[in-house]
Amino acid sequence: MKKLLFFLIGLYLGASELVIYNDLAFVKEKLKVDRGIIAPLPRSIIADSLYVPGVKYYSFHTGGLDQKVLLRSLLGKKVRFVHRKKELVGTLKSYDPIIIQGEKRVYFDVYFNDLIFTNLSISPFPYIQTNLQNGKADIAYLMRQISWRASYVAKINKKLALQGFMHITNNSGKEFKDSAITLIAGDIARARRVMPLKMTKALMDSNAIAPQSIQGYYRYDLPGKWDLKKSQYIAFMQERLDYSNLYEVSFYNVLYTNTTLKQKCNRYILFRSSKPLPRGTIRFYTQDIFLGEGVLKNIAPKEQVKMLLGKDFDLVAKRYTLHLQRDKKRIAAKVRYEVRNPKPKAVDVVVKERIAGDNLQIHSEKNYSKENGNIAFHLHIPSQSSIIWEAEYILLK
Incomplete structure (x- = not known):
């Protein structure tokens, strides 16, 4: 696992990047450290692949945060809560006891069950505890439940007009924002362990995503920065062939x-x-007639x-x-x-x-x-x- 992780690290230059293989992704990102807590991390993270350079001591926790750890990470931030059947917003000033600074007054009679955690995309979620109290930390890890596949449309006339599409599916529960994305095509060795998509972006220039050969694989660097939620549908190549x-x-x-x-x-x-x-x-199509389909290796x-x-x-x-x-x-x-x-x-x-x-x-x-x-x-x-x-x-x- 570590060999695969370091191989993937070698593919990257930036600070917020994502490489996607079939049901496997390598993530490199900079996350905020808030009072010793780095969270949230995806539930599909592969724990023994976690790499946090520059941090001397850290521990990874797969379970959910307890109440005090969660509230400590929210100190000084806006929180939503219910008070006397009204939904309000305020700043968390203290977590033991809970004290919230509202728009017009300070609330001392708010309990943990009154808080609304709609900003948490995963609950419970894994997190990292570290000796670094505040600031930002670079982390890298492998995760599952994110994959990509190709599909092709071939229209046959005097020439064969071939167009290829990339389908990226993210079932990890984690949203990626403003990230550089690279797709890897090839058969990566891994140790064994116990339909329609919304079109969100189309790059019709056949040279926009140029494949690069690297150590027996092909990598496709998507141009620009991407927000990846559930899925993306991208045109990546087109050719007219004999x-x-x-x-x-x-x-x-x-x-x-x-x-x-x-x-x-x-x-x-x-x-x-x-x-x-x-x-x-x-x-395959000809004159709007469907001829058949198959799986391309x-x-x-x-x-x-x-x-x-x-x-x-x-x-x-x-x-x-x-x-x-x-x-x-x-x-x-x-x-x-x-x-x-x-x-x-x-x-x-x-x-x-x-x-x-x-x-x-x-x-x-x-x-x-x-x-x-x-x-x-x-x-x-x-x-x-x-x-x-x-x-x-x-x-x-």
């Missing part, structure tokens, strides 16, 4: 069945981005993306078994494949045949490749035409 379609169909059990099989082809879209793409959901710049859109409606492949023979020495099957393209454009189709076994002989009228038990036929089929070929598979026992 793309291509690929159709695939897979057959199985060619050596063990003699039935005719008919399969619709899966449609994939292939593209490459010049930018790193953090993991997230990607949705963490993609490096220039790495090929292959996303399944669904099954094509009219591109169909068939496999006919012409001959099937089994004996003590071998299993042999002769099949015919047919792929018909009724589309007005030529298509690229990959027909895969899954056959397990090392002693496999293949005789085919079409060229093929073989990898991890998959025999693949790569076809370019002109518009409104079909390709038919035969293949024989012999598995020696």
